[in-house]
Amino acid sequence: MSTTFWIIIAGAIATYLTRVGGHLVLSRFDTIHPRVEAGLNAVPAAVLTTLVAPAALGAGPAEWAALIVAGLVSLRGGLMSMFLAGAVVLVLARQFVG
Amino acid sequence: MLFGAIAVDNGFSVFEAFLMSAAVFGGASQMVGIELFGHHVAPWLIVLSIFAVNFRHVLYSASIGRSLAHWSGPKQAIAYFLLTDPQYAFAESEAQSGRKVGFVWYMGAALTVYVSWNALTLAGAIAGQLIPDTSALGIDFLLPIYFLGLVMDFRKRPLWLPIVVVSAIASIVAYKVVGSPWHVSLGAVAGVALAVILPPSHSGIGVDPEHLP
Secondary structure, eight states, rough: OOOHHHHHHHHOOOOOHHOOOOOHHHHHHHHSHHHHHHHHTHHHHHHHHHTTHHHHHSSHHHHHHHHHHHHHHHHHHHHHHHHHHHHHHHHHHHHHHH | HHHHHHHHHHHHHHHHHHHHHHHHHOOOHHHHHHHHHHTOHHHHEEEEEEHHHHHHHHHHHHHHHHTTTTTHHHHHHHHTOOOHHHHHHHHHHHTTOOOOOOOHHHHHHHHHHHHHHHHHHHHHHGGGGSOSSSSTTTTTGGHHHHHHHHHHHTTTTHHHHHHHHHHHHHHHHHHHTTTHHHHHHHHHHHHHHHHHHHHHHGGSSSSSSSGGO
């Protein structure tokens, strides 16, 4: 088998370890400390934010407009409507701004 | 689809592109992997980079594991293989709404993503370089918009705004100082650390005794 094949397999194993590892470590404890629980409850907002913030900072006016509109729509609508609103603004703004 | 096209562009065969999507199943890490592959970087470094990009799943796994613990071992083993960003957000929203996260419900959502992701990879790989300039279509910036939507989904949680602010600042600083992909894990750890350091009552824990496990 080629080197590429083994890179893919090793990458897959490494990825699975990250997906199962957090639970395996945590399940060794009988009770969860309140502070640990507080930390775990913070995970979605904390991780997902890091996938947005640097990209937003490095972007331009078109992307900022898309994020702002999508953010406002998300206050009232669901995920799909905010996503479509953001995408529409992005495509339009790129035509006119940049 | 984009991944398949870029993978072939970077010297992957169609089969290899498909295999990577099927076995790794992590969009961002696959992108980093093929990018490095195109630069002829040492194999161990590529694997380490994939691991680094995917390291955030350790947090997902620890967090959602509390809602999946009532399943049998094999079911959990399969579920964790399919634990992607959107899957984690779906499952966590479901758990937050008070419903029990069911195996069939979880697999329905996960397999939909899995099958379409792999089908699109295959289509992209076969189409290869036929895809025109993607910038005008805005494809490159759709993911951040999508992730913003997921962030907003959790805005009802205690400490949401402080966590978002801290994670945003920390990830930006880490992005500038340490570089990608470590900004994801470092920024996330900063936000989680804030919730850990503040008194648990700020996170709504201990206020209602029934909330404790």
